[in-house]
Amino acid sequence: VNVREIGSFYMGGRVVEVRGLDPLEVRFTSGLPPRTVEQNGRFDAFQMYVHYVKLAASEAGPLLLWHGGSMTGAVWERTPDDRPGWQTAFLEAGYDVYVSDAVERGRSSWNRHPEIYASAPVYRSKAEAWNIFRIGPAEAAAEANAGGVWQAHPGVQFPTEAFDQFTKSLVPRWLSNDAATQAAYDELVRRTGPCTIVAHSQGAAFALQAALNSPQSVRALVAIEPTGTPHPTGQELAALRDVPHLLLWGDFIEGEPFWRAAFENAERYASALRSAGVECERVVLPRNGIYGNSHLPMLDRNSERIAQIVARWLEQRAGSAPEPHFERRNEVVS
Amino acid sequence: VNVREIGSFYMGGRVVEVRGLDPLEVRFTSGLPPRTVEQNGRFDAFQMYVHYVKLAASEAGPLLLWHGGSMTGAVWERTPDDRPGWQTAFLEAGYDVYVSDAVERGRSSWNRHPEIYASAPVYRSKAEAWNIFRIGPAEAAAEANAGGVWQAHPGVQFPTEAFDQFTKSLVPRWLSNDAATQAAYDELVRRTGPCTIVAHSQGAAFALQAALNSPQSVRALVAIEPTGTPHPTGQELAALRDVPHLLLWGDFIEGEPFWRAAFENAERYASALRSAGVECERVVLPRNGIYGNSHLPMLDRNSERIAQIVARWLEQRAGSAPEPHFERRNEVVS
Numbered sequence: 001v002n003v004r005e006i007g008s009f010y011m012g013g014r015v016v017e018v019r020g021l022d023p024l025e026v027r028f029t030s031g032l033p034p035r036t037v038e039q040n041g042r043f044d045a046f047q048m049y050v051h052y053v054k055l056a057a058s059e060a061g062p063l064l065l066w067h068g069g070s071m072t073g074a075v076w077e078r079t080p081d082d083r084p085g086w087q088t089a090f091l092e093a094g095y096d097v098y099v100s101d102a103v104e105r106g107r108s109s110w111n112r113h114p115e116i117y118a119s120a121p122v123y124r125s126k127a128e129a130w131n132i133f134r135i136g137p138a139e140a141a142a143e144a145n146a147g148g149v150w151q152a153h154p155g156v157q158f159p160t161e162a163f164d165q166f167t168k169s170l171v172p173r174w175l176s177n178d179a180a181t182q183a184a185y186d187e188l189v190r191r192t193g194p195c196t197i198v199a200h201s202q203g204a205a206f207a208l209q210a211a212l213n214s215p216q217s218v219r220a221l222v223a224i225e226p227t228g229t230p231h232p233t234g235q236e237l238a239a240l241r242d243v244p245h246l247l248l249w250g251d252f253i254e255g256e257p258f259w260r261a262a263f264e265n266a267e268r269y270a271s272a273l274r275s276a277g278v279e280c281e282r283v284v285l286p287r288n289g290i291y292g293n294s295h296l297p298m299l300d301r302n303s304e305r306i307a308q309i310v311a312r313w314l315e316q317r318a319g320s321a322p323e324p325h326f327e328r329r330n331e332v333v334s
Numbered sequence: 335v336n337v338r339e340i341g342s343f344y345m346g347g348r349v350v351e352v353r354g355l356d357p358l359e360v361r362f363t364s365g366l367p368p369r370t371v372e373q374n375g376r377f378d379a380f381q382m383y384v385h386y387v388k389l390a391a392s393e394a395g396p397l398l399l400w401h402g403g404s405m406t407g408a409v410w411e412r413t414p415d416d417r418p419g420w421q422t423a424f425l426e427a428g429y430d431v432y433v434s435d436a437v438e439r440g441r442s443s444w445n446r447h448p449e450i451y452a453s454a455p456v457y458r459s460k461a462e463a464w465n466i467f468r469i470g471p472a473e474a475a476a477e478a479n480a481g482g483v484w485q486a487h488p489g490v491q492f493p494t495e496a497f498d499q500f501t502k503s504l505v506p507r508w509l510s511n512d513a514a515t516q517a518a519y520d521e522l523v524r525r526t527g528p529c530t531i532v533a534h535s536q537g538a539a540f541a542l543q544a545a546l547n548s549p550q551s552v553r554a555l556v557a558i559e560p561t562g563t564p565h566p567t568g569q570e571l572a573a574l575r576d577v578p579h580l581l582l583w584g585d586f587i588e589g590e591p592f593w594r595a596a597f598e599n600a601e602r603y604a605s606a607l608r609s610a611g612v613e614c615e616r617v618v619l620p621r622n623g624i625y626g627n628s629h630l631p632m633l634d635r636n637s638e639r640i641a642q643i644v645a646r647w648l649e650q651r652a653g654s655a656p657e658p659h660f661e662r663r664n665e666v667v668s
Binding site: 003006008015033053072073078082109121205 | 335369376444445536563
């Protein structure tokens with residue numbers, strides 16, 4: 001691809017002051033004198049890192065990729081088995097692509113608790129990841145924790161041989177920073193909009209709310225397996241009339257109470273959108289003959305095919321926007 | 335620039351097991367059922383995130399950019415006052431550019447303590463950053479902490495109006511992970527080598543050691559204000575005979591005991607390199623008529639000029655490598 005600019009910036013956040021901590025005597029490097037580090041002072045908190053690649057000639061405008069829980073923007077860059085990520089797919093489709101790390105994740109940095117964050121971080125073990133990302137069943141995770149065999153869902157598309165590479169990308173998370181995270185995403189949407197948002201899991205929950213908060217700034221929204229949905233008024237929903245929504249789901253949802261609840265929750269939200277006159281398409285991949293997708297379709301073996309489904313859906317709604325550059329296949333997606 | 339591939343991968347690290355912690359009841363999203371999170375299990379630790387941009391036609395080979403303490407690879411992407419970063423400068427000079435986050439920083443993730451990391455994290459306040467990055471004197475930092483005025487070094491090149499944007503990029507650090515960090519860097523050098531390394535501050539200390547650990551894999555090394563130097567044997571030094579070193583320093587060092595010590599320490603190492611027959615050039619910018627550089631020359635107002643000095647020095651040592659693409663100026667750098 002012919003690139004005009006690669007860069008990054010920080011969005012949102014505020015300065016907080018910490019008081020009452022004792023100074024630390026710290027030797028940063030052996031051979032150099034120790035430094036007394038004043039632990040009190042002013043610190044940046046709740047800012048968000050945003051990476052971007054702008055094309056020499058962008059035909060489709062800005063597209064924002066928002067990752068899910070325990071992950072960073074790296075999930076869009078490359079698959080763990082070393083294939084191109086969705087960042088590349090959407091650059092090739094003619095978009096300027098913005099990949100952000102949510103507040104407190106990755107390059108967005110994070111802060112001490114309880115002085116700045118209200119709670120302690122939550123860490124996700126490899127076994128927990130195996131189960132919650134629907135690579136294999138919960139029993140397999142428990143076994144794996146006990147040193148047993150890692151059992152995968154039959155026909156799962158996740159590249160299980162690269163699971164150990166994937167889990168290197170997992171980061172800790174907090175459960176007390178949602179309002180700040182939403183604020184940073186809202187600011188990003190208003191800064192880069194009108195924009196297209198493709199968001200995953202926890203990121204998709206923030207994206208659904210971001211569309212409600214700035215409907216004028218969102219051209220279209222793709223929510224990949226959203227965990228959580230907003231609770232808008234009828235008036236707020238009606239303001240989304242020009243913001244088509246696509247909700248996309250993978251396989252193996254029936255057997256997992258957590259994911260069944262997430263799916264049913266999103267079904268109710270989709271109904272509310274449609275009742276308010278908002279276009280909302282919902283695709284369940286296995287009901288369309290595409291089997292085996294985990295909670296991570298952007299990393300699954302058929303990730304390129306799923307990206308094409310998303311890009312074609314966006315293209316059809318973009319009206320005057322030209323065709324994406326990738327090869328088209330004739331497949332029914334809904 | 336014409337780009338062949340943008341992506342990322344994870345390097346190094348190992349799996350550690352945590353036992354003895356109680357499970358957590360966690361509600362990740364309101365409206366969805368709570369999950370019981372098993373806090374014990376296997377976790378990835380000490381891995382390193384590496385981002386890369388490969389050119390359609392790379393003339394100069396791979397170049398690795400390693401950031402300093404409290405920072406991430408974002409420091410190379412864009413300046414806080416929104417000018418192109420050194421990632422862009424070296425892409426334009428014909429290199430495939432690899433930007434990594436050190437172990438425990440940014441997208442490399444981090445782990446709990448004391449179960450996995452031996453110590454607690456250290457956080458850097460805005461005032462501490464103002465002083466240690468030599469934007470202004472320690473007294474100014476103390477005043478700033480007390481709510482006073484932020485006083486800058488006279489003529490400092492750092493874009494002080496963008497200081498609040500810069501500090502959003504700072505991340506916590508640990509002091510007990512150096513061996514793991516070195517191992518990940520060593521693995522990266524062997525994987526991408528023969529390569530050129532441009533490293534800053536704490537990253538430069540790791541880079542000097544990485545060259546000793548894998549001399550066959552390093553074509554040239556630029557250490558921007560290294561904090562800390564290796565303690566090699568004469569035989570180890572002699573193995574660097576084909577690895578030219580450039581050590582580059584900014585302004586305002588005399589007045590700061592910590593930085594004077596770092597400089598003198600590096601001077602001793604430079605002498606040892608030269609005694610062993612290794613080419614080692616040391617540039618002190620203000621002694622060459624370039625005044626006002628902070629500890630962050632890649633972000634200073636003259637960052638492009640400093641990148642050119644580095645790129646030209648590298649070009650002269652690359653032998654058959656072609657000229658960098660940027661405009662040349664006639665300036666004496668040493």
